[in-house]
Amino acid sequence: MPETLEPTPVEAVIIGAGPVGLFQIFELGLLGINAHIIDSLALPGGQCTELYPDKPIYDIPALPICGAQELIDRLIEQAKPFHATFHLGQEVTELQPLPNGKILVATSSGTRLSAGAVVIAAGVGSFQPRRLVVPGIEEFEGRSVHYRVKTAAEFYGRDLVICGGGDSALDWTVALCGKARSLTLVHRRAEFRAAPATVSRMRELVAAGKMQLLEGNAAAVHSERHADGTAKLTGVVVQAHNGETTYQVAADQVLAFFGLHPKLGPVAEWGLELEKKALKVDTEKFQTSVPGIFAIGDINHYPGKKKLILSGFHEAALAAFAIQHHLFPEKRQFLQYTTTSPIMQKRLGVAGTETH
Numbered sequence: 001m002p003e004t005l006e007p008t009p010v011e012a013v014i015i016g017a018g019p020v021g022l023f024q025i026f027e028l029g030l031l032g033i034n035a036h037i038i039d040s041l042a043l044p045g046g047q048c049t050e051l052y053p054d055k056p057i058y059d060i061p062a063l064p065i066c067g068a069q070e071l072i073d074r075l076i077e078q079a080k081p082f083h084a085t086f087h088l089g090q091e092v093t094e095l096q097p098l099p100n101g102k103i104l105v106a107t108s109s110g111t112r113l114s115a116g117a118v119v120i121a122a123g124v125g126s127f128q129p130r131r132l133v134v135p136g137i138e139e140f141e142g143r144s145v146h147y148r149v150k151t152a153a154e155f156y157g158r159d160l161v162i163c164g165g166g167d168s169a170l171d172w173t174v175a176l177c178g179k180a181r182s183l184t185l186v187h188r189r190a191e192f193r194a195a196p197a198t199v200s201r202m203r204e205l206v207a208a209g210k211m212q213l214l215e216g217n218a219a220a221v222h223s224e225r226h227a228d229g230t231a232k233l234t235g236v237v238v239q240a241h242n243g244e245t246t247y248q249v250a251a252d253q254v255l256a257f258f259g260l261h262p263k264l265g266p267v268a269e270w271g272l273e274l275e276k277k278a279l280k281v282d283t284e285k286f287q288t289s290v291p292g293i294f295a296i297g298d299i300n301h302y303p304g305k306k307k308l309i310l311s312g313f314h315e316a317a318l319a320a321f322a323i324q325h326h327l328f329p330e331k332r333q334f335l336q337y338t339t340t341s342p343i344m345q346k347r348l349g350v351a352g353t354e355t356h
């Protein structure tokens with residue numbers, strides 16, 4: 001029988017390196033608690049990095065406008081003094097309270113940690129975009145068919161088809177119109193779910209002849225096969241709802257925004273109490289039904305929960321205090337300000353750097 005590796009003892013483990021998990025490093029660090037952070041994606045940033053890196057966010061306190069990737073970069077910078085250990089590209093598959101009061105955290109890559117406390121900041125779980133259902137589409141996914149924009153410039157000068165009727169589809173239609181060589185928006189019905197102002201702007205662009213709008217579904221793709229066997233996308237066939245009319249649209253790039261398909265994944269299998277497909281927590285400690293396991297950000301649920309980044313930041317601050325008490329119950333807790341606390345300033349590496 002293969003020998004099971006002894007788990008490495010650590011103070012706290014954060015599952016999920018989205019904006020809220022990253023801020024948890026900082027809040028724990030201020031209280032002198034070191035964290036390991038794990039994410040199944042290759043890069044930190046969660047939804048901000050994966051789904052809308054180029055979009056501006058307007059509701060982060062004191063930052064009137066902040067790009068989603070910029071927010072992540074700032075959170076990483078802010079957490080730097082606390083030297084968290086990042087385990088990226090690894091899915092947490094096992095979470096198990098141990099007889100000694102610690103919690104075993106095990107990943108798909110074989111990392112095994114025994115944690116004093118665990119914070120689950122797993123967002124919408126391992127989220128998957130809803131895919132375009134068209135025969136043979138797999139061959140083009142990631143090359144010519146995309147479910148998110150990583151770099152807007154990739155679509156400049158291209159024949160672009162955008163599918164969908166929500167905010168992402170409409171925002172990118174307006175942003176890329178005039179930059180793509182041609183742009184066609186395909187939506188299954190006449191009504192849109194996106195912000196009315198963006199829909200109006202799109203209709204103005206159509207009226208000005210700068211793009212076209214088709215009501216229907218992408219039903220097939222056209223392609224050319226090269227000598228080396230690879231296929232190049234050349235067009236999309238759009239079928240109207242009457243089933244008779246079809247439109248042939250030249251396209252070498254397709255963006256499909258049909259929303260996310262939230263998949264709780266392993267989080268649902270850890271025996272923690274769930275409510276509304278999220279982890280039930282209290283609003284004092286943000287602790288789950290298992291002592292020592294906390295949940296913050298989009299993954300949790302409590303009365304009045306709002307899935308906003310700033311709500312997650314507040315939850316991270318309170319969870320940090322609860323974790324400090326869980327790890328060191330004998331220690332008296334004080335609320336200290338970073339402005340005036342010498343110990344916090346020492347932890348931040350800014351002691352003795354007052355400006356006057």
Ligand SMILES: Cc1cc2nc3c(=O)[nH]c(=O)nc-3n(C[C@H](O)[C@H](O)[C@H](O)COP(=O)(O)OP(=O)(O)OC[C@H]3O[C@@H](n4cnc5c(N)ncnc54)[C@H](O)[C@@H]3O)c2cc1C
Nearest residue numbers: 016018019020039040046047091092122123297298308309
């Ligand atoms: C298009 C769009 C625009 C938005 N705009 C705003 C806005 O303007 N303002 C605002 O406040 N909010 C906005 N949001 C919502 C905001 O992005 C989320 O509230 C926020 O990302 C939640 O952060 P989180 O850290 O809880 O989770 P996430 O960002 O979802 O990160 C969770 C991380 O956990 C990882 N993970 C999950 N399960 C596991 C596992 N088993 N093992 C390892 N890793 C795991 C995932 O890979 C992911 O990286 C927007 C969302 C979208 C989609």
